[in-house]
Amino acid sequence: MNIKVSETATEQLVIAPELKLKKQPSILRIKNLNVFAGNHHILKNINLEIPKNRITVLLGPSGCGKTTLLKSMNKLTDLYKELKVSGQIYIEKDDILNTNKNIPNIRQKMGLLSQKPYPLPVSIYKNVAYGIKLKGVRDKKLIDYNVEKKLKEVGLWDEVKDRLHLSPESLSIGQQQRLCLARGLAVKPHFILADEPTSALDPVSSKIIENLFRELKKHYTIILVTHVLRQAQRLADNVVFMNYGEIIEQGNPEKVFKYPRSSQMKEYMVEGN
Amino acid sequence: MNRRKKIEETIFRIITGFASYSLIAILGFIILIIFIKGFNALSLEMVFTPPRGGFYYGGEGGVLNAIVGSLYIAFGATLIAILLGMPAALYLNVHLVCYKRTQNMIRYLLDALWGIPSIVYGAFGFTLMLFLGMTASLLAGIITVALLITPIVIRTFDDVLSTIPKGLHEASLALGSTRTEMAFKVMLKQGFPGFTTAVLLAFGRGIGDAASVLFTAGYTDLIPTNLDEPAATLPLAVFFQLGSPIPEVRERAYASAAILTIIVLIVSLTARYFSKKYSRSNLQ
Numbered sequence: 310m311n312i313k314v315s316e317t318a319t320e321q322l323v324i325a326p327e328l329k330l331k332k333q334p335s336i337l338r339i340k341n342l343n344v345f346a347g348n349h350h351i352l353k354n355i356n357l358e359i360p361k362n363r364i365t366v367l368l369g370p371s372g373c374g375k376t377t378l379l380k381s382m383n384k385l386t387d388l389y390k391e392l393k394v395s396g397q398i399y400i401e402k403d404d405i406l407n408t409n410k411n412i413p414n415i416r417q418k419m420g421l422l423s424q425k426p427y428p429l430p431v432s433i434y435k436n437v438a439y440g441i442k443l444k445g446v447r448d449k450k451l452i453d454y455n456v457e458k459k460l461k462e463v464g465l466w467d468e469v470k471d472r473l474h475l476s477p478e479s480l481s482i483g484q485q486q487r488l489c490l491a492r493g494l495a496v497k498p499h500f501i502l503a504d505e506p507t508s509a510l511d512p513v514s515s516k517i518i519e520n521l522f523r524e525l526k527k528h529y530t531i532i533l534v535t536h537v538l539r540q541a542q543r544l545a546d547n548v549v550f551m552n553y554g555e556i557i558e559q560g561n562p563e564k565v566f567k568y569p570r571s572s573q574m575k576e577y578m579v580e581g582n
Numbered sequence: 583m584n585r586r587k588k589i590e591e592t593i594f595r596i597i598t599g600f601a602s603y604s605l606i607a608i609l610g611f612i613i614l615i616i617f618i619k620g621f622n623a624l625s626l627e628m629v630f631t632p633p634r635g636g637f638y639y640g641g642e643g644g645v646l647n648a649i650v651g652s653l654y655i656a657f658g659a660t661l662i663a664i665l666l667g668m669p670a671a672l673y674l675n676v677h678l679v680c681y682k683r684t685q686n687m688i689r690y691l692l693d694a695l696w697g698i699p700s701i702v703y704g705a706f707g708f709t710l711m712l713f714l715g716m717t718a719s720l721l722a723g724i725i726t727v728a729l730l731i732t733p734i735v736i737r738t739f740d741d742v743l744s745t746i747p748k749g750l751h752e753a754s755l756a757l758g759s760t761r762t763e764m765a766f767k768v769m770l771k772q773g774f775p776g777f778t779t780a781v782l783l784a785f786g787r788g789i790g791d792a793a794s795v796l797f798t799a800g801y802t803d804l805i806p807t808n809l810d811e812p813a814a815t816l817p818l819a820v821f822f823q824l825g826s827p828i829p830e831v832r833e834r835a836y837a838s839a840a841i842l843t844i845i846v847l848i849v850s851l852t853a854r855y856f857s858k859k860y861s862r863s864n865l866q
Binding site for chain 2: 385387413421430431489502
């Protein structure tokens with residue numbers, strides 16, 4: 310009975326500021342994605358459309374398959390032979406899941422930001438330059454220019470400009486995470502796949518990353534995995550709630566958070582708040 | 583903390599401490615004995631001249647032939663072992679990373695190879711040498727020792743590479759690196775400090791092993807100038823001289839052992855110095 314009421318309420322919803330964002334065409338479409346690890350069905354028939362230049366939040370408890378979903382999108386699932394992946398993932402018209410052509414190019418379209426920062430074992434400068442060089446840039450001046458530009462893009466330039474040639478180990482975890490983001494942006498991705506990027510960070514650093522995402526979505530499509538309800542509420546333009554490998558609810562955050570339809574989502578919201 | 587726990591703590595500390603310090607004491611004791619027994623024979627002549635006539639009856643000369651021979655063999659074999667071992671370890675950790683079964687089987691086989699006594703390698707090297715129509719020579723010695731230490735190099739490199747977090751693999755692949763770029767630009771750099779220890783271990787085993795060079799490198803008083811000439815080695819110099827009834831010659835055996843120890847120490851310290859200089863935390 311309750312459920313019915315909320316569904317009608319949805320239609321009468323006063324349009325929130327977030328809703329005023331122009332509806333964007335979807336840039337990434339996932340069709341019938343299934344992932345098995347042996348007999349364990351990790352992802353069950355996932356169908357999903359990701360809007361361009363928006364933050365899509367994959368929300369759900371740990372172990373619900375969010376990270377596996379993210380890893381299917383840049384074919385990192387290939388690294389785990391025990392995973393059997395089927396279905397289609399389209400970027401524009403290309404099915405990236407069922408191709409073995411030019412995997413590095415596909416991965417470059419999908420910038421990855423992992424839970425913990427993994428800087429490369431070279432200097433701060435070379436970390437960003439590594440990404441730029443992967444795009445075939447060899448001119449030293451152009452590399453210098455781009456390193457500065459990318460570090461500025463993540464707001465790290467002023468903090469590191471005097472120690473570009475030191476090891477990233479001299480940076481705080483939050484700064485390292487932004488360095489990894491800059492390195493990822495250097496390969497000119499279309500997407501940013503962020504896998505709980507703030508879970509290892511202190512609140513201040515987390516806030517910096519969150520603010521960055523709000524800026525970056527102007528140029529990139531962001532897919533953020535998180536189990537933190539409040540973060541999802543702060544950032545999401547589009548929310549996908551998952552549990553036990555299934556998409557339970559998805560859509561506009563105003564709708565999903567205010568009027569959750571499923572009992573699982575309701576429960577998660579009660580626990581999360 | 584109650585009394586019982588205090589006693590437990592003390593006992594635990596004593597046992598672990600005793601184990602550590604007694605090992606250090608044994609090491610110190612070995613070095614001390616070698617140096618005391620060989621002290622009289624240790625001289626510049628011992629290090630810088632090859633044996634002269636009557637050397638093995640207490641005559642003049644030194645063990646330069648064995649020092650040079652041992653260094654040639656150990657460096658040559660280590661080089662071959664690295665050239666074979668590095669790609670093999672990378673293959674295990676880059677291409678086989680998602681084939682755990684194959685990976686573990688290869689590791690198991692390498693561990694078995696590591697455990698084979700060096701005299702077996704010696705015998706195998708000897709057969710191989712005859713098969714190839716070679717005689718006891720520097721080259722045969724290098725090949726045999728390389729066979730002996732390659733499994734050590736692969737497994738220790740492998741240990742270093744396998745501790746590199748999977749997140750770093752994923753991070754570099756996600757940037758669009760190929761596996762080759764990941765291997766050379768990320769993994770080798772990340773593992774560098776660990777490789778030094780691996781190489782040292784192999785070098786130490788290579789320079790100190792007597793059984794593998796016994797049949798294959800031969801023994802000569804001359805300093806080898808070519809790969810097909812036989813070469814003397816320090817472990818065999820120790821072995822031959824220690825069996826002598828003449829006290830002066832036995833003293834020289836200890837002096838040779840001391841020289842061998844010093845060489846290993848020098849190589850180890852140099853390698854550690856360079857490893858620190860170029861390690862991750864000290865980038866330039």
